[in-house]
Amino acid sequence: MKQNPLAATLRQSGYKATHARLAILAYFKKHPRPLSARQIVEGIGTEVDQATVYRTIRSLKGKNIIRQVDLRHNHAHYEFASLGEHHHLVCTRCGKVEDVHRCNMETMRREVLAESKHFADISQHSLEFYGTCKACAQKESSRSREETRIR
């Protein structure tokens, strides 16, 4: 009964290994990028209700099994935490997301805590970069070239 590693993860955190939670975690595992609640609900299909998806996300977030990511899309995204620390580069035109590794934030985190007046600990951080992907930059420049030609 304990052969499923996702179930083991859940039980170790004090949760029942329910069908819904296993389906959600499996979905995260299969899609290793920032996912919105809607994407998960639709991706999993009818087997899990959206209220359950939101509730599950919330509790798993509390145990650091998944983590929240902000892409500035007016809704939250979430990622499987076991992907390890990494950050994101987000295209503000088309929404493309590229992972960013090797930003070591450990030192900075320590320094920030040491300099803080009011905080006792720092458990997480988010670091995302926003810009323009090459494809969008290309479109943009060809569009403005056209405008120039017309005038």
Place this chain on the structure above:
Amino acid sequence: MKQNPLAATLRQSGYKATHARLAILAYFKKHPRPLSARQIVEGIGTEVDQATVYRTIRSLKGKNIIRQVDLRHNHAHYEFASLGEHHHLVCTRCGKVEDVHRCNMETMRREVLAESKHFADISQHSLEFYGTCKACAQKESSRSREETRIR
């Protein structure tokens, strides 16, 4: 007519210096911390409609007059961009926000762009730290002491 510097800022960016926009910018200036759309609507009172607040935020964001901040509160926050680059330390219990200065991200930003396969430029970034403020840590520890005593 050009004596108001906020009006000048708006006109320089190609906007009309309307009552609504001036009120919104003045509110940002007077409250230099991350503000939600709701806080702005309620803070300004009846003089500006919420649709206008959202529309104004969106367009000013596009011109980097205000910038978006994510505190993981399920709604966006915004800050006057002229506050200069800084980041935030957010308490995950009570929501307290402390500003964080002197994280110089310029080098990191350049490196990230240099290592990126698909991006042409990076125009912004967000960096927030999440943890527990001293007040909440205090409450937490006294609460768990009580629990221990009771058992």
Place this chain on the structure above:
DNA sequence: AATTATTTGCAAATAATTCGCATTAAGAAT
């Protein structure tokens, strides 16, 4: 003062997230 293109307010729509409650099912106990 008249003109024109923006911008706004209002009301209604849509998107995102949460809640209440009766029912179900996971894991523990028997």
Place this chain on the structure above:
DNA sequence: ATTCTTAATGCGAATTATTTGCAAATAATT
């Protein structure tokens, strides 16, 4: 294996967050 207990789920409705359409208002221009 069956029963028990409580956490967890589904469903529907409620809230919260954000956007939109359109007629009326207004800033900047002439």
